Amino acid sequence: MSENANELIAYSLHPNQLADVFPEPAPIPRDWMDSAHQRHPYRCLPLVIANQCGWVLRCPVGFEAYWYGGPGKGDLELRFDRPDNRIVSHFGSGVITFTVPFLFRTPPGINLWVKGPANWIKDGVQPLEGVVETDWLTSTFTMNWKMTRVCEWVRFEQGDPFCMLVPVPRGLIESFVPRVVSIESEPELKKQYKQWEESRSGFLVGLTSQNPEAVARGWQKDYFQGKTIDGKSVESHQTRLSVKPFQENPKS
Incomplete structure (x- = not known):
């Protein structure tokens, strides 16, 4: 265990697979944002910040998925560019299951929100998200995507992000006392x-x-620049996140 109260540890379960499924800081760019007129979406700072807000895991192999519409495991067909058993039809109902080759450990009271990459769009399939108590759990979890199109091929390219990891304090949402006032x-x-x-x-x-x-x-540009309506600057304003990369410890 780490002595650093803010350390997020990814215990590698299959060291030989680290090269192609290694967690990395979530990047800013998105293809659809790049292709937009004058790249206008990048002017939306909430989008830009959300894109970076965590770490991503990338698909180790290119493959195509085809859902015949039924509830069984066999109703989902997967065709790989090369053989790979880390992506399977496990749950049925058109759900693609990605193996996550790590056991994550967060500081006490911190969960991991396991989700699809923010603002990353893939037509015909939808990421299923979950919140995991990774400060005590001794088992792994998977990342799953649900097909939304029947009898249509959906493709994942090698290197496509399939999972985003976002730490969230347990109990934070419940601690708020929401109210509506005029x-x-x-x-x-x-x-x-x-x-x-x-x-x-x-x-x-x-x-x-x-x-x-x-x-x-x-x-x-007032919000982007962190300026109030009267022109004052907000010191805590962020336009970019400095998410630290995972460091591989060869002695662990």
Whole structure:
């Protein structure tokens, strides 16, 4: 076990498989964002941050999946570019199961949200997500994708991310006391919101009417730059995450 309270450990169960399924910091780029007009999606900072928010595991082999629509294991056909037994039809119902060759250990009270890669789209198949108590569990888990198209081939390329790992504090969501109140109860917040609303509306009108100043500006960057409506900078604002890579310890 680690003496570092913030250490996330991946115990390798099959060292010979580390080369092609090694956890790495989730990357910023997405193909659909790259191909968008002027790469506009990258202006959406919440998307960009979510893309990086964890670690990914990548597919060790290219393969195609075909679901005949039935509930049985045999109703899912898998065709591999080369033989590989780490991706199987185990649960039936059109579910593709990926072996995760690690036993993860998180600090006390920290779960792992095991999910599909954020904002990574694959037509015809949907990642199934789970939250695992990895601070005490002594067994592994799998990553699963559910086919959503019947009688259509869906392809995973070698190197496609199939799993994203995001640490989350256990009990955090339950600790919140949510409530809905009228914005009238916070006059200063309402004032700031109205200032933003007017600024946004004016900017959109300017774009529509081809106002030279609005066109030259292109987009409103206040949130991206971490600036409040009155121009103050937010010190804790992030535009990029520095997620540390896993280090392989040959002595472990």
